Structures are given as structure tokens and as C-alpha cells.
Amino acid sequence: MEAKLVLEDGTIFTGKAFGAVExxxxxxxxxxxSMTGYQEILTDASYKGEIVTMTYPLIGNYGINEDDIESYTSHVNGFIVKEFCAQPSNWRALDKxxxxxxxxxxMGISDIDTRALTKKLRIHGTMKGxxxxNEADREELIGQAKEAPGLSGRDLVSKVTTDETYRLDGDDYRVVLMDFGAKKNIGRSLREEGCEVIVVPADTSAEGVMEYEPDGIMLSNGPGDPQDVPYAVETVKELIGKKPIFGICLGHQILGLAFGGDTYKLKFGHRGANHPVQDLRTKRVYITSQNHGFAVEAESLDSxxxxxxxxxxxxxxxxxxxHRKYPVFSVQYHPEASPGPEDSHYLFTEFIELIASETA
Structure with a gap:
């Protein structure tokens, strides 16, 4: 079935529909x-509100399995690929x-020039679409694209966070994970360090977090504009200095706001598994997995x-x-992902060492 991808600037790509066409x-x-990992991308809550274009040309070739699911459901709004593989071939594949x-x-669309689309987004920035x-006329379709919801001005975190608190077993330190859209691998990484993990909803108060008597607090990734979750920023402000805190992605941005800094929207964001990041303390460069459209403004932070x-x-x-005084730190990228494949896992070790030093 023919489908159209319509951008708010009036650009229209014509291709083929797949998935939930209706x-x-x-x-x-x-x-x-990213060259691989489309299943992790589909189930990453950070993509809530976004239609994702894969720049790698062949998608679907290794099917769907149970091991690469990062959330309780899929969160992307739509999926764009160059070539869609209808028949997967992989020993782990359980479904197409x-x-x-x-x-x-x-709904997905295939058989469009994803290189041209990516180039347009790089030059002009992300767009609604x-x-x-629908076989409506061109102007009507462009009008619909312009009216599509953006990422800012709405609380997407509340749509993806857990409804109820739950526990992941562990024998050592207790970590409260504030779920702003947490990937499963964050909890898994903490458990590999021996931690007991208590996952709480995003709107849990500072008092509610402390009731679990945590040894440390983790701020997870999540979707949307960090300035649209002021309740989370206020909670983190109250938690700073009480226990060691480690923030990832949206958690990093929320922490930046809690520090008194500011955030801004990137032109086209960082999304992929090949972003070079330098640790300024060691000068070592890491290849990182990233998925974010906002960043902390360096000049807004009190040095x-x-x-x-x-x-x-x-x-x-x-x-x-x-933080120079309190045991609080964060990174914008995903150390629980595996682009390196485990180059950045040292950050979880640093978190555990912080907890150990504070509880000694």
C-alpha cells in the first residue's frame, strides 16, 4: 500500500506502508x-512522541526476540526505513x-530515500510530520503535519513511567531508581553490581524516595523536554546531598536543572551508537550510545x-x-548500552564506590 511521509516544511516522500497501516x-x-538495535530503539521510552528514521538501509532482517526488549511496550510513534525485511533470518528470532x-x-513507511531525509534534518533540524x-490533497496533508505535536510543552514522562513501585532482588546496596522512562538494562546493570533496586514512579516525592532508606539514587533516561517535568526537578533538588546520585540521559538533564543550570533543544539531537565522548579527567575517548534531543547548557552551570x-x-x-561537594554525578549518554561494547560500564562501578564511601 502506498504511504506518504509529510514534513511540516512541505516536503513529501512517497513510499510503502508496513506495520499498523490503519x-x-x-x-x-x-x-x-545505529547499524543494529532497532528492537531496543522501538522499546526505548525516550522515543515517546517521535517518529524514528533508521539511517542503516536494511531493517527487520534479524526479527524480534525476547532478549532485546528495553521496556514493557513499544514507544515510538512511527518508523521510517529504506528497505524493510519481511522475512528475518536469525536463530534468536521469535517473530517478524x-x-x-x-x-x-x-505504522511504518519504507522505500523512501532515508539519506535525503537525514540530510534535510541535519541541515534544517528535526521537524514535525x-x-x-490518506489520499487528501497536498495542502491538507501539510497542514496535518504542522499540527502534529512536538516534544516540548507536554509531560511525556508521565505517559511512560511505572504506575507502581516494584523491586528487583539484590544482596548488597539498595538503590532507588526514579523511573522517568527507564530502560530495563539500567536495572540489570545495577543488579550485576549486586544492588537491590527499588523502581519508583517519576512523581515520587523526595520524602517518598527516602522512605525506602536507599544507599544510592539513580535518575533514569526518559522522553521529552526536561523543563516539562518541574516536579522531578524539585524532587532531585531536595535529594542532592542526602545520598549518592547517578543520572543518565534525561536524569542528567533534570540534574542540570536541579543544579540551577539550564537546558536547550539541540538542532537534530544525538541518536546512535557511535558518538565519541571524552572523559576530561582521563582524556580517554569512549564510543557511546545516545538518544536525546536536549542538552545542558555549560555556561549556565556554576563552575x-x-x-x-x-x-x-x-x-x-x-x-x-x-558536584564538587556532594557525591552526585551524571552522564548524557547510555553507559548501560553496549556500543563499546562495555567501555562505559565503569560509571556504574564509580557509583557503587561512591555509595561504599558514603556508607563506610
């Missing part, structure tokens, strides 16, 4: 440069990508209180920071 899709169009998208109500099989620890070597944006 649903259509609307949201902010972004691109991800087509069936998975249908089951989760996600729609995927549709007397906050040290910038990591920088992105592509655009010099802030990729990590730590």
Missing part, C-alpha cells in the same frame, strides 16, 4: 545512525518485525559547584558532570 503516525521526525509493529499499533495513507567531566567530541556539548 493507525497512521504523527510526531517529531528524528534519525538514528511486521507482526510486532502491528501488535503495538505502530506525519505518516499516512564553583559543578565540574563538567565529559564532552561530546562532535559538537562539544556537555556529556557528563559532577
Amino acid at each position: 493507525e497512521g503516525a504523527e510526531g517529531e521526525i528524528v534519525f538514528n545512525t 518485525l511486521e507482526n510486532y509493529l502491528k501488535e503495538h499499533g505502530i 506525519i505518516i499516512t495513507t 564553583a559547584e559543578v565540574e563538567i567531566t565529559h564532552r561530546n567530541l562532535n559538537d562539544d556539548t556537555v556529556e557528563g558532570m559532577k
Whole structure:
């Protein structure tokens, strides 16, 4: 079935529909440069509100399995690929990508020039858009694209956070994980360090967090604009100085706001598994997995209180920071992912060492 990808600037790509064709899709169009990992991308809550373009040309070739799911459901609003593989070939595959998208109500479009689309987004920035099989006239479709919801101005975290607190078993330190859209691998990484993990909803108060008597607090990744979750910022402000804190992605941005800094929207974001980041303390460069459209503004941070620890070597944006007085630090990228494949896992070890030093 023919489908159209319509951007708010009037650009229209014509291709083929797949997945939940009858649903259509609307949201902010972004691109991800990862060669593999489409299942993790589909189930990463940080993509809530976004239509994701895969720059790697062949998608669906290894199907769907149970091991690479990062959340309780799929969160992307739509999926854009160059070539869609209808028949996977992989020993782990339990289902086809087509069936998975249908089951989760996600429409995709294939057979479009994803290179041209990516180049447009890099030059002009991310845009709102729609995927549709509607045969309405051009102006009507462009109008629908312009009316698609953006990422700012709405609380997407509340749509993806856990409804109830739950526990992941562990024998050593207790960590409260504030779920702003947490990937499963964050909890898994903490458990590999021996931690007991208590996962709490995003709107849990500081008092509610402390009731669990944690040894440390983890701030997870999540979707949208960090300035749209002021309740989380206020909670983190109250928690700073009480226990060791480690923030990832949105958790990093929320921590930046809690430090008194500011955040801003990137032109086209960082999404992929090949972003070079330098640890300024050791000068070592790490290849990192990233998925974010906002960043902490370096100049807004009080350098007397906050040290910038990591920088992105592509655009010099802030990729990590730590408080000079309290045991609090964060990174913008995903150390629980595996682009290196485990180059950045040392950050979890640093977190455990912080906890150990505070509880000694």
C-alpha cells in the first residue's frame, strides 16, 4: 500500500506502508545512525512522541526476540526505513518485525530515500510530520503535519513511567531508581553490581524516595523536554546531598536543572551508537550510545559547584558532570548500552564506590 511521509516544511516522500497501516503516525521526525538495535530503539521510552528514521538501509532482517526488549511496550510513534525485511533470518528470532509493529499499533513507511531525509534534518533540524495513507490533497496533508505535536510543552514522562513501585532482588546496596522512562538494562546493570533496586514512579516525592532508606539514587533516561517535568526537578533538588546520585540521559538533564543550570533543544539531537565522548579527567575517548534531543547548557552551570567531566567530541556539548561537594554525578549518554561494547560500564562501578564511601 502506498504511504506518504509529510514534513511540516512541505516536503513529501512517497513510499510503502508496513506495520499498523490503519493507525497512521504523527510526531517529531528524528534519525538514528545505529547499524543494529532497532528492537531496543522501538522499546526505548525516550522515543515517546517521535517518529524514528533508521539511517542503516536494511531493517527487520534479524526479527524480534525476547532478549532485546528495553521496556514493557513499544514507544515510538512511527518508523521510517529504506528497505524493510519481511522475512528475518536469525536463530534468536521469535517473530517478524511486521507482526510486532502491528501488535503495538505502530505504522511504518519504507522505500523512501532515508539519506535525503537525514540530510534535510541535519541541515534544517528535526521537524514535525506525519505518516499516512490518506489520499487528501497536498495542502491538507501539510497542514496535518504542522499540527502534529512536538516534544516540548507536554509531560511525556508521565505517559511512560511505572504506575507502581516494584523491586528487583539484590544482596548488597539498595538503590532507588526514579523511573522517568527507564530502560530495563539500567536495572540489570545495577543488579550485576549486586544492588537491590527499588523502581519508583517519576512523581515520587523526595520524602517518598527516602522512605525506602536507599544507599544510592539513580535518575533514569526518559522522553521529552526536561523543563516539562518541574516536579522531578524539585524532587532531585531536595535529594542532592542526602545520598549518592547517578543520572543518565534525561536524569542528567533534570540534574542540570536541579543544579540551577539550564537546558536547550539541540538542532537534530544525538541518536546512535557511535558518538565519541571524552572523559576530561582521563582524556580517554569512549564510543557511546545516545538518544536525546536536549542538552545542558555549560555556561549556565556554576563552575564553583559543578565540574563538567565529559564532552561530546562532535559538537562539544556537555556529556557528563559532577558536584564538587556532594557525591552526585551524571552522564548524557547510555553507559548501560553496549556500543563499546562495555567501555562505559565503569560509571556504574564509580557509583557503587561512591555509595561504599558514603556508607563506610
